[in-house]
Amino acid sequence: MKQRFQKLLQQAGVKEKVINSKRVTGGSINEAYLVETKQQKFFIKYNEAAPNHFFTLEAMGLQLIQSTNTIHVPDVISYSDEQDERFLVLEWVSGNKTQQTDTLLGERLAAMHQNMGEQHGFAKSTFIGTLQQPNGFYDSWLEYYRDRRLLTQLQLGVERNVISGKRREKLEQLLMQLDRWIPEDISPSYLHGDLWGGNWIVGKQGVPYLIDPSFLYGDRHFDLAFTEVFGVFSKKFYEAYEGTFPTKNYYRDCKPVYQLYYLLVHLNLFGEVYGPEVDAILSYYLGN
Structure with missing residues (x-):
């Protein structure tokens, strides 16, 4: 693998010799490696079977977040989605949490959310896990x-036979009644779009970084709602966010929807284990 990584770094304009590489955790989709030269460390994702534009889209997302100058992301060194050359090279980020890390994460995410696009959505189809996410403005x-x-997700669930019967009927009803819980006048904030606890890391001096x-562009509460799905963000994080950019009154009503x-995504990816949570939200809005 050293020769392969050497080639990838050379393509990125890094002329230093690779002296070490090792497999690291980096999600369940791609192979991930720490690659070292004498001067620098790099994080490389590699996946010969990655869908078209997979790494290009991740790089674009990181660069758009970075452009807000609010919250850290790893620097994008190089990427490619060419056949047999599908990879992403990032700066290596590592560090330990401090007492201020969660507060910084909340404050800086709130600052990012204060940056606005012109419309909701995105120009290109993206990915949530391995599922393609159609977009548009x-x-x-x-x-x-x-x-x-x-x-x-409803259409995909029907195709995969995980959404049918009463579950399908309720989802279709919910779609027709969304204006009961989601208002029209929402500003298109810059959003991470997949903000669970595994998609942020800690750098030097406890500084938080967003990844993956x-x-x-969309309702900032959409990002916040996902942070609460698996319950791994701290009280300090939410207090800091509220102190910087308080949530709107409608968030309580729209958070489950x-x-x-995200629960539909998990249902379509992993099966019926997520079905009861989907059904519970449908019952919350529409009754039994």
Whole structure:
């Protein structure tokens, strides 16, 4: 593998000799490696079977977040989605949490969310896990979320035979009534798009970094809702976010329907183990 990594770094303009490489954890989709030269360390994701534009889209998301100058992301060194050359090279980030890390994460995410796009959505189809996420630009967040997010997962679930019967009927009813819980006048914030606890890391001096975005413009509460799905973000994080950019009154009403998207994704990826959580949200809004 050293020769392969040497070639990838040379393509990125790094002329230093690779002296060490080792496999590291980096998600379940790609192979991930720490690659070292005498002067630097790099994080390399490699996946010969990656879908078209997979690493290009991740690089774009990181660069768009970085452009806000609010929260850290790893520097993008190089990437490719060419056949047999599908990889992403990032700076290596490592460090230990401090008492301020969670506070910084909340404050800086809130600062990122104060950056706005012109419309909701994104120009290119992205990925959530290994599922392709169709996109497009919409003036209405409600329409985008209904037609591009929930409807896409509903259709996929029907194809995969995990959404049928009463579950399908309720989802279709919910889509027709979304305006009861999601208002029209929502600003298109810069969003990470896949903000669970595994998609941020700690750098030097306890500074938080966002990783693995599925970038879009949309309701900032959509990002926040996903942080609460698996319950791994701290009280300090939420306090810091609220102190910087307080959530709107409608967030309490729309949070479960935002979490529904991620649970539908998990249902379509991993099966019926996530079915009861999907059904519970549908019952919350529509009754039994």
